[in-house]
Amino acid sequence: SQTIHQWPATLVQPVGSPLSLECTVEGTSNPNLYWYRQAAGRGLQLLFYSVGIGQISSEVPQNLSASRPQDRQFILSSKKLLLSDSGFYLCAWSPWGGSHYGYTFGSGTRLTVV
Amino acid sequence: KQEVTQIPAALSVPEGENLVLNCSFTDSAIYNLQWFRQDPGKGLTSLLLIQSSQREQTSGRLNASLDKSSGRSTLYIAASQPGDSATYLCAVALKSYNTDKLIFGTGTRLQVFP
Numbered sequence: 097s098q099t100i101h102q103w104p105a106t107l108v109q110p111v112g113s114p115l116s117l118e119c120t121v122e123g124t125s126n127p128n129l130y131w132y133r134q135a136a137g138r139g140l141q142l143l144f145y146s147v148g149i150g151q152i153s154s155e156v157p158q159n160l161s162a163s164r165p166q167d168r169q170f171i172l173s174s175k176k177l178l179l180s181d182s183g184f185y186l187c188a189w190s191p192w193g194g195s196h197y198g199y200t201f202g203s204g205t206r207l208t209v210v
Numbered sequence: 211k212q213e214v215t216q217i218p219a220a221l222s223v224p225e226g227e228n229l230v231l232n233c234s235f236t237d238s239a240i241y242n243l244q245w246f247r248q249d250p251g252k253g254l255t256s257l258l259l260i261q262s263s264q265r266e267q268t269s270g271r272l273n274a275s276l277d278k279s280s281g282r283s284t285l286y287i288a289a290s291q292p293g294d295s296a297t298y299l300c301a302v303a304l305k306s307y308n309t310d311k312l313i314f315g316t317g318t319r320l321q322v323f324p
Contacts, residue, residue, distance in 0.1 A: 102253075130312075140299070140314040155311075186253055188312075196261070198244050199301075199312055201254040 098123035102187050102202035109209055115160075115174040117205050119187030122168065126192040129170040130199070131162055134184040146170060147192065182209045212237045214302055214315035222321040229287040231318045233300035238278050241303040244312070245274050245285050248297045257298075258285070290322045 099122045109115060121127050131143040142155045144162035152162050159178050163171045170187060187202040217232045233243070242261045246254040258267045258274040260283070266275040273286040283300055297319045301312040 139316050140301075140312075142311055142313075145311065184251075188254075196242070198242070198256055198259040199303075200256065201246075203253040204251075206251065 098189075098200065100187060100189055100200055100202045102185075102205055104205060105203065106206045107208070109177050109207065111179055111209055112176045115172070115177050115181070115207070117172040117185055117187075117207075119170040119172075119202055120168055121189045124189070124191070125167060127168065127189040128192055129164065130188040130190075131170065131172050132186045132188060132201075134186065134204075136183070140186070144172070177209045179209050182207055212240075212302060212304060212313045214300060214313050216298075216300060216315040216318050218318060219316065220319040220321075222323065223290060225291060225322055225324050227290050227322075229290050229320070231285040231287070231298050231300075231320070233283040233285070233315050235281045235283075235302050235313075237304075238281050239304070240278065241305040243274075243276055243283050244301050244303070245272075245283075246299045246301065248299060248317075250296075254299065290320075292322050292324055295321050 101120050128147050130145045132140045133143055134140050144154055146152050146164045149164055160174050185205045188199045190199045191197055213236045215234050240262055244259045245257040247257050248254050258269055260267050260274055260276040262278055271288040276283045297317045299317045300315045304311045
């Protein structure tokens with residue numbers, strides 16, 4: 097069966113520090129991968145998605161970047177965190193070519209920038 | 211631009227009641243619709259997935275319907291229990307090349323008290 101892992105679960109970082117969140121998927125090949133953010137009092141917002149290694153699409157301009165160095169690994173990064181980067185970050189995957197079987201989400205990372 | 215709205219925003223009911231949560235979307239050209247549950251501070255758990263060609267899906271005490279032409283979906287929870295307390299999110303998938311994008315609703319926060 098397929099599983100998705102995200103870490104760390106919680107993170108407190110000072111303003112201006114770098115960020116690296118990692119997401120890995122097991123039990124499938126060529127997944128579509130996604131990063132979402134849920135800010136306090138707001139809905140889920142798609143940040144990045146990837147349909148293959150090295151292929152990243154950004155949905156909104158921001159202080160963040162994403163990379164996919166391996167088929168089942170998706171990384172969310174920042175060189176210098178802002179207060180506004182605080183939020184709950186969720187990684188998700190769906191089968192390549194479409195989400196006929198739906199999306200599966202990770203357990204999330206709570207990021208607090210202080 | 212696809213917009214997804216959920217009504218009510220919050221709901222507090224005694225145990226045993228049958229519940230209806232509503233989701234509406236502005237663009238009927240969706241690939242599928244998915245209902246999720248989110249417990250406080252946790253990731254998203256998929257409840258039901260309805261393809262655009264389907265009218266409803268059932269899982270245990272949960273039943274979700276889809277009327278694509280009118281842009282509506284409902285989640286019916288039978289015989290509610292305190293363990294059902296959570297935020298319920300609906301999301302529509304928009305087809306784009308070889309991937310989909312999930313657009314989330316604003317969520318319904320449900321509390322079921324004993």
